Amino acid sequence: MQWLELTVQVHPEAVESVSELLSTYTSDGIVIEEPYELSDDGQEYRILHGQPVIVHAYLPMDGKEEATKQQIAQGLWHFTSLGAHFVGELQTCVVNEEDWANAWKDYYHVTHIGKRLVIRPSWREYTPKDEEVVLTLDPGMAFGTGVHPTTRMCLEQVEQKVQPGMRILDVGTGSGILALAAAKLGAASVYAIDNSSVAVESAQANAALNDLTDRIQVVLGILDEAEAERTAGQYDLVLANIIAHIIGSIAPQLAQTLAPHGLLVVSGIIEARRPDAEGPLLEAGLELVEEVKIDDWLALVYRKRVSSPSVSEYQ
Known part of the structure; x- marks a missing residue:
């Protein structure tokens, strides 16, 4: 199966509104890609707060995707009243299901939260320290990996x-x-x-x-x-x-x-x-x-x- 990937770069304050708009047109997941820099040989990362965020959504290639894309583009246009820097231009590309199944994993790394919690993507190795509580996560297309x-x-x-x-x-x-x-x-x-x-x-x-x-x-x-x-x-x-x-x-x-x-x-x-x-x-x-x-x-x-x-x- 093929998907139409919709991508838009937004100001952090516009993430919720843009995600809400996109979610009304797709039930197959929203991906919020925050800017980060890697450390520890790419196993851990630090979020770069305040910088633009990239939001992705996916539409099935079922013959209705072009009409839906136009509706989304029209909805995004209304956000330009907040300022040109708030919402960028809508970008699209076609992706194969098998490509998506692995490519999205590049966005997720071991995350330390609070005093004890560690989020470990299932495909990454991590040796827990004393008292740490490790959650092994394979998020698929569902939102919620501890990044946001x-x-x-x-x-x-x-x-x-x-x-x-x-x-x-x-x-x-x-x-x-x-x-x-x-x-x-x-x-x-x-x-x-x-x-x-x-x-x-x-x-x-x-x-x-x-x-x-x-x-x-x-x-x-x-x-x-x-x-x-x-x-x-x-x-x-x-x-x-x-x-x-x-x-x-x-x-x-x-x-x-x-x-x-x-x-x-x-x-x-x-x-x-x-x-x-x-x-x-x-x-x-x-x-x-x-x-x-x-x-x-x-x-x-x-x-x-x-x-x-x-x-x-x-x-």
Whole structure:
């Protein structure tokens, strides 16, 4: 099978908006290629923050790709109102499935996150040091390898917040990277959900790769009202590394799934879009307890709001 690869260079502040646009036209994955420099003979890298980011999307060559490309180009044109430097010209090329299956691996290297976490692509060798927790990852076409600031911040929160025996919900699991980290850090169970079949297959494969299928359940679906009601109050930690307006649209469901003492970690939020997520989360009865920022990306931590006792409760 052949694919039409769509590539556009964007300013870091435009990554979320461009990725959202592209994802409406393809269900087969978005690749965010951040600028980096290699070290340790090419096994590790450092992200060059603030420099242009390259976003890739892939359309199947099914006779509809040219029309879809024109729609995407028109959508990208509207971003030029932000300034010519925000979104570059759309580039395209045809790639064979077998070429894509290996070429994308060049973008991924061993990544150290937080104090203990190490992300090891399955095709690279790494010898862990004392106390390190190694996640072996084969992301395929699913987003989430620890490279992007939103994933990095979420992983740091997972490392800090997970306690042995916790029940955890991972909404929009992607490659399953957050679920893997939670399980390896001692969570009793992780329920991972995604509306992309590509992501579900990738997350299931990664759970098996790390011998965690007994503690990670990956399902195809969405966190709708029925799902939230079924799992109401069950989760000690809920993770949602998606995008701001999607987080806002499911804020009541996210709040409903939290146990009374539970915490919600949301990310995928660029600062300018913060109100899209935060307003609905506050309306859902949550309160902000912590926030982390890398460049213009945010990770926010919430808990259920504790009501002040009424006068009658003291009598």
